[in-house]
Amino acid sequence: MSIHVAEDVLSQDVQEPSDRDVDDDWLYFWRDYEGKVSAEELQELWGRVLAGEVKNPGTYSVRTLDFLKVLSREEAELISKAAQFVIDGRIFRGKDEFLEESGLILPQMLHLQDIGVLSGLESLGFKATYTSIKPDCFYLGLVASNRILLIEGEDTNKEAEAEVYLVTSIGREVLKLASFKVNEGYLKSVAKDYVKKGFKVSVADWTWVSDREGRYSNRIEITDNA
Incomplete structure (x- = not known):
């Protein structure tokens, strides 16, 4: 089944595949681990892993394959729930009502921290400090799956800060496998936090056109009342 899932995922992908070949050692590990999976949901997960690696070799490390081989169906479902709250590789703190509505107490x-997907739960978390990507004004885009948060301001030296939980390197790779959309209420709540800090903030639809580039559309400005 995993092979069929990979074929289906690749047939629907609009991105151009890489001209590099999948590493033979990686493929050996994938075949060995995937062959021991019986649950249908996990077979689909392994199919997505293969599709991602075929599309762009090096996307999933052998270390991540080791992680996935001991992943339970319940843990996979938990990761899928968490995925809808990830913005730029982080989950923003102070949004418990949104997480709890999805069963993430x-x-x-x-547990997500214990298995190596998140970090920063045992303390006050981490502070993310964002700086502008433009020299003449503040401009920044934070991608959240199918959406993007656009933060703007006049002062290019201004910093946009937020308290966050971090998604680990393995977590980032695993979250690529989840088929999800960002939680819209949560995204707008994060946007409003930046509005209160004096930034002009918009949200828009986001589409990847390559592994490093994308484009946005249907942009909507967020206000305190929006």
């Missing part, structure tokens, strides 16, 4: 979040 503290024990579940701590």
Whole structure:
């Protein structure tokens, strides 16, 4: 089944595939691990892994394959729930009402940390400090799956800060496998936090056109009342 899932994913992908070949050692590990999976949901997961690696070799490390081989169906479902709250590789703190509505209360979040997907749950978390990508004004885009948060301001030296939980390197690779859309209420709540800090903030649809580039459309400005 995993092979069929990979074929289906690749047939629907609009991005151009890489001209590089999948590493033979990686493919050996994939075949060995995938062959021991029986649950249908996990077979689909392994199919997505293969599709991602075929499309862009090096996307999933052998270390991530080791992680996935011991992943339970319940843990995979938990990761899928968390995926809808990831913005630029982070989950923003102070949004418990949105997480709890999706069944992500503290024990579940701590478990995601225990298995190596998140970090920063045991303390006050981390502070993310964002700077402008333009020299003449503040401009920044934070991608959240199918959406993007656009933050703008006149002062290019201004910093946009937020308290966050970090998604680990393995977590980032695993989250690429989840088929999800960002939680819209949560995204707009994060946007409003930056509005209150004096930034002009918009949200828009986001489409990847390559592994490093994308484009946005249907941009909507966020205000305190929006």
